[in-house]
Amino acid sequence: MWDIADSPAQRPLYIALVESLEKAIENGDVLPGDRLPTHRDLAKKIGVTVTTITRAYAEAEKRCLVTAVVGKGTFVAGGAPVPPAPGGNAGDLPIEMGVASPMYREEPDITPVVERVMKKNDMTTLTRFHSPQGLPEHREVGAGWIGRAGIKASADTVLISAGPQHSMTSVFHAVFEAGDRIAVEQLTSPVFKSYARRTGLILEGIPLDGEGMIPEKLEEACKSGVIRGLYTSGSLQLPGHEEASAKRRHALARIIKQYDLVLVEDDSFNFLDTRKNRTLSSLAPHNSIYIASVSAAFYAGLRIAFIHAPSRYYSRISQGIADTIWMVSPLCAAIACECIASGLGDRIIRNKSRELTKRTHVFKQKLQEYETTCATNSMFAWLKLPEYWTGSGFEHAAEKSGVRVFAAEKFAVGPIVPPNSVRLVMTGPPDFPTFKKAIDILVTVLKRESGYVNLLL
Known part of the structure; x- marks a missing residue:
């Protein structure tokens, strides 16, 4: 349960609940994919009517903070990703396959x-x-x-x-x-x-x-x-x-x-x-x-x-x-x-297309035993996860192991059950060797059912 003690007293209670949830999401106290208490359980816990909780959850869904899934419950929605600050120590950061990134090395000196x-x-x-x-x-x-x-x-x-x-x-x-x-x-x-x-x-x-x-x-x-x-x-x-x-x-x-x-x-x-x-x-x-x-x-x-x-x-x-x-x-x-x-722009695009073709071949080869979607000339690929992984769980484990990917929950709108998949940005890793390393890490994580090992070390 997130803390609502610091919500402004003059605000309607259901709005205060939503604002406190938003702050908890921003602070990382609750994470995308977390299941929230039922309307009745939360109302009983904080001493308000079920109607108040219903209004709060409806407002939270309107603000895209949560996703209600019929028969499943209410879950924290995936928010917009914040890219890592450029110029940091690359050795301390996971390999980027979450945020859409260009292949800078295919661009000549400007x-x-x-x-x-x-x-x-x-x-x-x-x-x-x-x-x-x-x-x-x-x-x-x-x-x-x-x-x-x-x-x-x-x-x-x-x-x-x-x-x-x-x-x-x-x-x-x-x-x-x-x-x-x-x-x-x-x-x-x-x-x-x-x-x-x-x-x-x-x-x-x-x-x-x-x-x-x-x-x-x-x-x-x-x-x-x-x-x-x-x-x-x-x-x-x-x-x-x-x-x-x-x-x-x-x-x-x-x-x-x-x-x-x-x-x-x-x-x-x-x-x-x-x-x-x-x-x-x-x-x-x-x-x-x-x-x-x-x-x-x-x-x-x-x-x-x-x-x-x-x-x-x-x-x-x-x-x-x-x-x-x-x-x-x-x-x-x-x-x-x-x-x-x-014509320089077209030459850069051709270079990136050739590099992407190489990456797509490796992606399909190394993940051939899994269900994937990787359309021709697309910067993005999707990986369907084994049943023992959830999207948010795999996203967390992959990042801890050295590769950032995004679970389908981040993209979901409205009361749906998102596909049990993660999205990969094929152009994210800076070069081909780093891309292959990232895919190898993901394959290793896929074969585990829990926990993580930092495979960048």
């Missing part, structure tokens, strides 16, 4: 690019204030980058943001309000779950099948309540799922248009997938806001992403950028655009 930008541009212009949406020439390059996914974009439909997280903040700040209901896959980005909790958005988890979100279930949600928007970050991040078929995408697009949903499609981590006409946005352009990150593909520290939006949302998103940072650094945008225009 100095020649910066030198070209300095020669080709007026540096005074690049260090002055400009409009929030970015310079026209940079937006034109962004339109070409977005067009790779089969989306018709132009400089007039593109805005420049400071990476995918800032894109999310600018878009949702501008287009939605606290209390709006947003449809998402029942397994969605932990970062977006955290954002929704902080801003008061209500997430409506839509059931999944082998192709991702089920259209009939989305339509049921639209009929049963007011759904304002749909957020998706791509089915390649989901366990047991491959790319949705054209039939599935058309079915979802029909519902989006019929109910006039605002589609926010964050395609940032699918840059290795070069197929066109694979996005929902291309099928519902009037309803779609599409995010394509450069930072996810190369030179992450530049913090550049492109947002494509129809005219009815464009000015509001521009204001959202202005409200947060006024504008993205034109200098960083110029460097990113030079990488794209010169």
